[in-house]
Amino acid sequence: MSDTPPQRFSDADIAAVYRAIAERRDMRHFRPDPVAPALLERLLWAAHHAPSVGYMQPWRFIRITDRALRERLHALVEVERCATARALGEREDEFMRLKVEGVREAGEVIVTALADGRERHIFGRRTLPEMDLASVACAIQNMWLAARAEGLGLGWVSIFDPAEVATLLGLPEGARAVAILCIGHVEAFYPRPMLEMEQWAERAPLATVVYENAWGRTGTGPADPA
Template sequence: MTDFSDDERAAVYRAIEERRDMRHFRPDPVDPETLQRLLEAAHRAPSVGYMQPWRFIRITDPDRREAIHALVEAERQRTADALDERRDEFLRLKVEGVRESGELLAAALMPDREGHIFGRRTLPEMDLASVACAIQNLWLAARAEGLGMGWVSLFDPEALRRELAIPEGGRPVALLCLGHVEAFYDRPMLEQEGWDRRRPLEELVHTEYWEG
């Protein structure tokens, strides 16, 4: 039995359906109270063994943004070279909004995670899965607030760790471009640009065992 109204349930599904990985932003600042609500939403995420491994770093210094943009651009070029025949197609894509977005956050795994065994003894990567849940919470809340967010993973983790003074053993896993947008994409951008397509759900759900 649910205690959500029909409209409330519809709003949840709408936020999921209309969430987009945004790359185009306006530079308008994000209201501080809204940002606080978004971070609270992230912090409500589930985590393995209740370890809450996420750490968020808000980047406000323009010079640091430029340094981070340089790291992203260097990895963008390396990724392009690794894509061989799709190199030029990839380089035509806009893959980040580090300079333009109203807010730039780094999401990181905390150091000293080895002591957290509950739920991680055979699957140590569940700490990363927990951070991903926090990012998704933030993403959906941002969409409900009318803000766009883009997840950038094009960087050398060790170089970004040093840039952000993350302690040894910690690990940056995402740059999150957050801010106002002119409009949300009608479809996921990489689908609009012909990079790939969304698979039908029936191809991805099996019963009893992995079929085919």
């Protein structure tokens, strides 16, 4: 009997999935070209088909098409960027030299939020209420991988005060903004994650984050693939 599951994708399809994962980047540099409406629709479709705990589908997407509103959103990001820099202490100057968002330049800006009324959803959240946020993260990752496959860059901006963004965008009580997504055409994708290239941080080896049977116990787990 073959060990190959009958539901397996073709080799080419599998390679494409892993390629999208490997080449996905958190983009900061964009061209101003508009994103075709049909393409944006496909990315939103990908996001909306993410898994969610208890099938609660807690994501909401607010497309920012008003230029003045985008500028106000950028101003909120800038306030938090400066506050984050001060909080970093000795790395303040280093952080301020990083480009951390593309709100003004990207073809599309979409604010992703948690819906209100989430307390009604108990399935899968009784002891882990934060699974609503995990579900939204899955939606963003779906969109990210789809964007990379389509040749578009996506950058996740989390440098903002959620309360200020909620007021700006008229979020109902209980809803919460969790991401400003910058989406658009790029000149090129970074060959490596930008924060690695800027020597801000490095990816930990896989073996250092995989344990066996108990926290901190290493076994014969997987090594990083070649």
